[in-house]
Amino acid sequence: MKLVAITSCPTGIAHTYMAAEALQMAAKEMGYEIKIETQGSVGAENVINDKDLREAIAVIIAADNSVDKSRFKGKPVIEVSTMDAIKNSKGLIKRALKTKEVFVDDEEYSKVDMPNKEQKKGVYKHLMNGVSFMIPFVVAGGILIAISFAFGINAYENEGSLAxxxxxxxxxxxxxxxxxxxxxxxxxxxxxxxxxxxxxxGGYLANNIGAGFLGGLLAGFLAGYTVYYLKKIIKLPKNFEGLMPVLILPVLSTAIVGLIMIYILGNPVKAINDGLTGWLSRLTGINAILLGTIIGLMMAFDMGGPLNKAAYTFGVATLSSGEPSAVMAAVMAAGMVPPLAVAFSTVLAKNKYTVQEKEAGKAAWALGASFITEGAIPFAAGDPFRVIPSIMIGSAISGALSMAFGCTLTVPHGGIFVFFIPNAVGKLFLYILSILIGTIVGGIILSLIKKDVVYTQKAEA
Structure with missing residues (x-):
């Protein structure tokens, strides 16, 4: 029997491929054939074709953002998060094989085969869909701004220069x-x-008014639900239904959203946005350390889950002005620590890890250095009550130190690779120090509380 699946996460880097690998391994162990389309940062790979669809008996969609399901009409479909696929891939395959309800369209599908817990993820999934499309613009813009700083921190003020x-x-x-x-x-x-x-x-108006990132969020949800309810309310004769998507919905919804943003939401949200920006710019001392600590705890707690993505999105929002961000620096420092801390622990306490875990530790060095927090997930899944608290402490220390030192960042991603761009990181030495201290503390704590493996190296080999 053959299944097909799609995996997709907001950044399209880690969870997308980890979920695909977990499903692939589980299907192989269970004796099923599966084809998995990954919708990552480089686009769709291993695309499901018509032949795959004809042969498939069920579809698994493991995604944290919206995925086009129209091609799966008539097929049993289950939809979960990438983390569900990573943690319980065999359970998902069993559930897919038992699913009787088939996909008809998005509105009908939302009523069936979706436990209440999953339905509540709608707002988060919509937000992550917007973030996933926004991130390439942030990365491209951030790196180019960082390159302009490489010519000198104020070199861009010389009109006509390359900077x-x-x-x-x-x-x-x-x-x-x-x-x-x-x-x-x-x-x-x-x-x-x-x-x-x-x-x-709506997003353009929010930006133009000065309502910023918060205004953009509100405009997105306002626009989406305005269109959603207009489609339900407006009923046209069959001969005129073609006017809905090309004339009636765009004109009405754009007018409604635009007027609300200009006359109702724009200025109040601008005031909130200005207040938040001012508060962040004035953060010093204990307040900065506290914010860095909270960011660190959020980044490490679920390693790519809702809390991690909320902290990351907050950091990205502070970059939208084009100026170096202390918050983004704390986010990246804290996000690098979990894989680095577990990798350090596998070296520090070799007797407490299996051969397979020590090999995974080697990969965790590279993942942590690249700011892929998800590199710690395999260790956390195997021993959550020791690993997660340890890396949370390490990340909290790194986030707090980064804020206390006044480190800044002009890019939203890249890990150590952006360290080589002059002026991309403010106070580079102190920034590296904050990451190293968090890594060492997290790794030592984990090494102290982790239990020895219960079988010998000889038996393991």
Whole structure:
């Protein structure tokens, strides 16, 4: 029997491929054939074709953002998060094989085969869909701004210079799309293609008014649900139904969202956004340390889950002005620590890890250095009550130290690879020190509380 699956996470880097690997291994152990399409940062790979669909008896969608399910009409479909696939891949395959309800369309599917717990993830999934489309713009813009700083921290002020060109492309080009893209694809996740126009227009207005990232979030959800309910309320004769997606929905929804953003939400959200920006810019001493600690705890607690992504999204939002961000620096430092801490522990306490875990520890060094927090998941899954508290302490220390030292970052990702771009990291030595201290503390704590393996190296070999 053959199954097909899609895996997709907001960043399209770690969870996408970890979920695919978990499902592949589980299917092989259970004696089933499975083809998995990964929708990662480089686009769709191993794409499911018509032949695969004809042969498939069920579909598994393990995604943290919206995935087009239209091609699966008539097939039994289950939809879960990537973390569910990583943690319980065999259970998902069993559940898929037992599923009787088939996919008809998004509205009907939402009523069946979706436990209440999964239905409540809707808002988070819509948000992550917007973030996933926004991230490439943040990365491209952030790296180009960082390159402009490489010529000198104020070199971009010289008009006509290469530094000024890179700054213009990054800040005035890529960054100008951040909020419209975020809003547009939140609305797209809720209402499909008709949500794009009001979502992007609402995001543009939020950005133009000064409501910033918060305004963009509100505009996206407002646009999505406006279109969603307009489709339910407006009923046209069959001969005129073709006017709905091309005329009636875009015009009505864009007008409604635009007027609400201009006359109702725009200025109050701008005031909140200005207040938050001012508060962040004035953070010093104990307040900065406390924020860094909270960020660290969130980044390590679920390693790519909702809390981790909430902290990351908050950090990305602080980059939208195009200026170096202390919050983003704390986010990345704290996110690098979990894999690095467990990797350090596998070296420090070799007798407490199996051969397989020590091999995984080697990979964790690379994953941590690349700011892929998910590299710690295999260790946390095997021993959560020792691993998770240890890495949370390490990440909290790194986040707190990064904020206390006043370190800043101009890019949202990249790990140690951005260290080589001059001026991309403010106070680079202290930043590296904050990561090292968190790694060492987390690794030592884990090494102390971890139990020895219960079988000998000889038996293991």
């Amino acid at each position: 000024a060109a890179f700054r213009k492309i990054g800040a005035d080009g890529a960054f100008s799309f951040l909020i419209p893209i975020l809003s547009g694809y939140i609305a797209y996740s809720i209402a499909d293609r008709p949500g794009l126009v009001p979502g992007m227009v």
